[in-house]
Amino acid sequence: MPHKLLLVDDEPFNLELMSELLEDAGYETQLAENGEAAWQILEREGEHFSTILLDKMMPGISGFDVLKRIKAEPRLEFLPVIMQTAMGAASSVQEGLAAGAFYYLTKPFSRDMLLAIVGAAVGHWDRYVHFRELANLHVDALRHLQSACFRCRTHREAQAVTALLAKTSSQPERVATGLFELLVNAIEHGNLDISYEQKSQLLASGDWEKELESRLQAPEYREREVSVEFSLNGRQLQFIVEDMGSGFDWEYYQNAEPASLMTSHGRGILIARKLSFDSLHYEGPGNRVIACVNLD
Missing domain, CATH: 3.30.565.10 (Histidine kinase-like ATPase, C-terminal domain)
Structure with a gap:
């Protein structure tokens, strides 16, 4: 079964592009155009995702606010979150990592960079799931x-x-x-x-x-x-x-x-x-x- 990724961005073009690149690489994707929609999806079926790609700057519930909600929810706190931002400032990156983001992607990013970071996040999730299953013995x-x-x-x-x-x-x-x-x-x-x-x-x-x-x-x-x-x-x-x-x-x-x-x-x-x-x-x-x- 392919890994399922949640892509969150308020720009439809970015969602389309990421979805196409990731699905070509063998991933299954689900799209959300804002933080509120993303959180509703995660509340319903968060356990079905292996990684989230989350735009930081969105109207309404920002990506950073969604990240904080994820890390405060025990059943989701280990889910890798890759933050996307057009801001490369160290303070912006620091804030996300300190809140528990797995990685940061600064727009615009290349296909190879996207696939490499998603691959690392999914691998991290696979190890977590493996150890969680063993721990249930x-x-x-x-x-x-x-x-x-x-x-x-x-x-x-x-x-x-x-x-x-x-x-x-x-x-x-x-x-x-x-x-x-x-x-x-x-x-x-x-x-x-x-x-x-x-x-x-x-x-x-x-x-x-x-x-x-x-x-x-x-x-x-x-x-x-x-x-x-x-x-x-x-x-x-x-x-x-x-x-x-x-x-x-x-x-x-x-x-x-x-x-x-x-x-x-x-x-x-x-x-x-x-x-x-x-x-x-x-x-x-x-x-x-x-x-x-x-x-x-």
């Missing part, structure tokens, strides 16, 4: 787990570890989303020394999966693992993720405003910091991160 004993240590090398192993540890929380899908992002960063950018720029090029050329598998099997990387330590400390869950790479400039990503991470590999860190954990702190050269969730 009844593993009540994990709520009593005091400490544990795991090691993983691949994305598949990281998924298994994430799905298990997320069940220690009363909001497993929230924890899973951020924890998996941290593990992916540790595997790709830490253990396998793949930079953001290299990954972007490999994805564009279609060689990403091949290169990932090649590095996992290469002698210099084959023995590298990511460790995940879990502990329950009073009313707080703690996850320590450590890779065997050389680290990165974590202080920049720890303190940077969300708007400055739009074109960097800090998106995983941003998701973990803003959506999944109550605190997130890197140590040493940046190959060790401590993420905490308050049970209260």
Whole structure:
């Protein structure tokens, strides 16, 4: 079944253009010409969408107001929202990201940019749904787990570890989303020394999966693992993720405003910091991160 996207814009031409481009790429779309219509659709069938493309400046209920309503609604709060705006000002971008927008598209944008950002948002939603379904399995004993240590090398192993540890929380899908992002960063950018720029090029050329598998099997990387330590400390869950790479400039990503991470590999860190954990702190050269969730 194709992913269904909600497109919201008060300019019919923009809706038509986006709908045509996205449907040609295999998506199903539903259109709304203002914020009020969009919110009515979301109230009725919000769970049917994988991503929303939302124009910020609209008469009546603005896109920003719709975004705030989405993030205040528990059944919709993890739905990725891509904001569109003709305003490229940092303050405008900052406002949307701080309110929970997944990404910003500044008009006019290219077809390739649109498809790349929608693809990233839909992939994020797929992971969330996957972990939500796994979390519904009844593993009540994990709520009593005091400490544990795991090691993983691949994305598949990281998924298994994430799905298990997320069940220690009363909001497993929230924890899973951020924890998996941290593990992916540790595997790709830490253990396998793949930079953001290299990954972007490999994805564009279609060689990403091949290169990932090649590095996992290469002698210099084959023995590298990511460790995940879990502990329950009073009313707080703690996850320590450590890779065997050389680290990165974590202080920049720890303190940077969300708007400055739009074109960097800090998106995983941003998701973990803003959506999944109550605190997130890197140590040493940046190959060790401590993420905490308050049970209260």
